[in-house]
Amino acid sequence: MKTITILSIFICSNASAKTIFEWPNHAKAAISLAYDDALNSQLDHALPALNKLNLKASFYLTLSSPTVSNRLEEWRHIAKQGHELGNHSINHACHGSLPGRDWVLTYNDLDKKQFDEIIQEINTANTFLKAIDGETLRTFTVPCADQLVEHKNYVHALHDAFVGIKSHVGKIPKSRSSINVMDAAVWSPSGNSGTELIAYAKQAAFYGxxxxxxxxxxxxxxxxxxIKAHQELLDFLAKNKDIYWVDTYRNISLYIKKNAN
Structure with a gap:
């Protein structure tokens, strides 16, 4: 019995070890720089700063945004430069009943949507995005992190449509084995300093x-x-490429799926 128990522990330990993987080039952490909602400032300020330092990012397009139709060729060019065009739905529907959601229009209120309706919208957004960049693999960021429609989690039903999903606001994973690319936590900075942005990256390096x-x-x-805070973060990441692997969330998700098994 003791022999069997010891052998079982050894096998379980080896199975667990398989989930521990190394980041490319022995980096300590992965960094996903993402930009939601298809905004003019992203094309005017964020993109040139990224390209100057050769840092790749994911731009999650809300396809009904006028910035998509008005600057379509620029978005297409972004994809050719190696950035990802991610899915952020067509209309960015959110729950209007939640606090601070007075900006949600009645016709775009997730409280009034049907489950199949929102699934169709997200899948149609993938078709539109393919028409822009020709890609078949991409990732999804859930608008407002609202996942329930008709009391059902619509995000779970979309797992076959994406290689990675950013689903909620949350903390940095404390171990690589706890990383779930299909249920990833994000931080949405607003008004934060460069020092605060850099501290967040350092936290990921601390946990690996x-x-x-x-x-x-x-x-x-x-x-x-x-612009200053954003630039300070990019400069820090570019100067520490031996510590931080910066890439699109699509590439990061594919890498983890390949190497964490």
């Missing part, structure tokens, strides 16, 4: 895991961070 930044406006638009 991943920091998911979800920006909105950069030097303008809504929920903005300043």
């Amino acid at each position: 895991t991943i920091a998911n930044f979800t920006f909105h406006g950069v030097g303008g638009d809504h929920l903005p961070v300043s």
Whole structure:
């Protein structure tokens, strides 16, 4: 019995060890820089700063945004530069009944949507995005982190449509084995300093895991961070590429899925 028990522990330990993987180039942490809602300031300020330092990011497009139709060729060019165009739905429906949601329009209130309706919208958004960038693999960020429609979790029903999903606001994972690319936590900075942004990245390095930044406006638009703060973070990441692996969330998700099994 003792022999069997010891052998069982050894097998379980080896099975657990398989979930521990190394980041590319022996980096200590992965960094996902993401930009939600398809905003002008992202094209005007964030993109040039990223390209200057050769940092790749994920831009989650709300396809009904006028910035998508008005600047379509620029978004198409972003994809050719190696950035990801992620899915952030067509209309960005959110629960209007929650506090601070007076901006949610009646026709775009998730409280009034049907389950199949929102699933169809997200899948149709993937089709539109493929028409822009030609890609078939991409990731999804849940609008407002609202996952329930008709008291059912619609995000769970979309797992086959994406290689990664950013689903909620939460803390940095404390171990690589706890990283779930299909249920990832994000931080959405707004008005934070460069020092605070850098501290968040450092926390991921401390745990050896991943920091998911979800920006909105950069030097303008809504929920903005300043151009200065954003630049300070990018400069820090670029100067410490031996510590931080910065890539699109699509590439990060695919890497984890391949190496964490």
